Amino acid sequence: MSTTRYRVGFVGAGGVATRHATVLAEFPDVAIAGVVDPNPEAARALADQAGATVEQSVDDLLALEVDAVYVCVPPFAHGQAETAVLAAGVPLFVEKPLGLDTELPAKLAAQVVAADVVTGVGFHWRYSAAVERARAALAGRPVSLVAGAWLDKVPPVGWWPRRDGSGGQLVEQAVHVVDLARVLAGEVAEVYAVADASPPDAPGADVDSSAAATLRFASGAVGTLSTTCRLGWKHRAALEVYADGVAVAISEDGCEVRTADGHQWHPVDPMDAKRAVDRAFLDAVGGDRSGVLVDYPDALRSHQLACALATSAAERRPVELETADV
Ligand SMILES: NC(=O)c1ccc[n+]([C@@H]2O[C@H](COP(=O)([O-])OP(=O)(O)OC[C@H]3O[C@@H](n4cnc5c(N)ncnc54)[C@H](O)[C@@H]3O)[C@@H](O)[C@H]2O)c1
Structure with a gap:
């Protein structure tokens, strides 16, 4: 007897969609019904993997009466799918980033709130046990300093090295x-970023290779962020957080906590957070929203912050952010 409770549609059938589909295949109550992608080979490959049909449009996908839609398109391709899914009142999972700028995501967030649609976003780090460890270590100690880093290679997708792509x-x-x-440190009030204005060696590249930023949090805490795509490997993606008598470092594979009493490393399996983000969303589709740690409107705040950093680097000026609750 079939135990399927949730029939899911996919818009975008590339790398991250394939990962979500692999995770969903582990859930006995989920089936993928249909897949839409302008690249017919990608659509066919994911549909075959998932036992789904290839559909020609988002409307065709919605006509399958799916219970939820995953939008896994590149940054430049957001908008049309989300608008149609939200208009139909169907629960929506969206991969980050929410778009290329803040205008479209802000409109979509308003649509989410107005229609009270269940949403999930691919900020899977939020679901890591490493974050819980960090929270516990920092409990009762106001954060003073954060230091973030994303030191990596150019990802092997054609749209990535172009500003109008990624x-x-x-x-x-x-x-x-x-x-x-x-x-971990609260809302950010002001950022100032500088970038090297020197694109990486990739076809059509016009993105910066490296950037360095400072952040001023509403709490008074301060932070830095360093990025580069000049490496041939993923070197480090991590956030360090410092408070009175404690240093915490979070990465996808664990959390390191250091105090005057010693040093502890808490490893995690990076796949656990990737499973948890999908499970929490599907449970919300079923009516229990309590496990969703980041919905679309909350994700918008992080997206706005990332866009403020990009604007600061492009316009060579500090950028202030709205920190009041939305
Ligand atoms: N959360 C994570 O860990 C994580 C990991 C990887 C990628 N991502 C994000 O997921 C997004 C996609 O990344 P990817 O690696 O899967 O890229 P990809 O290039 O492998 O796949 C994107 C797919 O979307 C399709 N597409 C383009 N426009 C479309 C449209 N209008 N409608 C439907 N499909 C369309 C493309 O043909 C392609 O098959 C990116 O924004 C990326 O940042 C998130």
């Missing part, structure tokens, strides 16, 4: 670390 590394990758900084 939005650049601050928006496309460092946003994970920026999101965690908000979680």
Whole structure:
């Protein structure tokens, strides 16, 4: 007897969609019904992997009466799918970043709130046990300093090295670390970023290779963020947090806590957070929203912060952010 409770549609059938589909295949109550992608080979490959049909449009996907839609398109391709899914009142999972700029995501966030649609966002670091360890270590000790880093290679997708494809590394990758900084140190009031204005060696590249930023938090804490895509490997993606008598470093594979009493390393399996973000979203589709740690409107705040960093670097000026609750 089938135990399927949730029929899911996919818009975008590339690398991250394939990862979500692999995770969803582990859940006995989930089936993928249909896949949309302008690249027919990608759509066919994911549909075959998932036992789904290839659909020609988001409307065709919605006509399958799916219970939820995953939008896993590149940064430049957001908008049309989300608008249609939200208009239909269907729960929506969106991969980060939410877009190339803040205008479209702000409109979509308003649509999410107005229609009270269940949403999930691919900020899976939030679901890591490493973050819980960090929170516990920092409990009762106000954060004084954060230091974030995303030191990596140019990802092997054609849209990434172009500003009009990815939005650049601050928006496309460092946003994970920026999101965690908000979680652990609160909202950011002002940023100032500088970039090298020297594109990496990749076809059509016009993104910066490296950037360095300072952040001033509303709490008074301060932070730094360093990014580069000049390496041939993923070197480090991490957030360090410092408070009275404690130093914490979070990465995808664990959390290191150091105090005057000693040093502890708490390893985690990076796949656990990637499973947890999908499970929490599907449970919310079923009516229990309590496990969703970051919904679309909250993700918008992290996206706005990443975009403020990118604007600061591009316009060579400090950028202030709205820190009041939305
Ligand atoms: N959270 C994470 O850990 C994580 C990991 C990888 C990628 N991502 C994010 O996921 C997004 C996609 O990354 P990817 O690695 O899968 O890229 P990809 O290039 O491998 O796949 C994107 C797919 O979307 C398709 N596409 C383009 N425009 C479309 C449209 N309008 N409608 C439907 N499909 C469309 C492309 O044809 C392609 O098959 C990016 O924003 C990336 O930042 C997140």
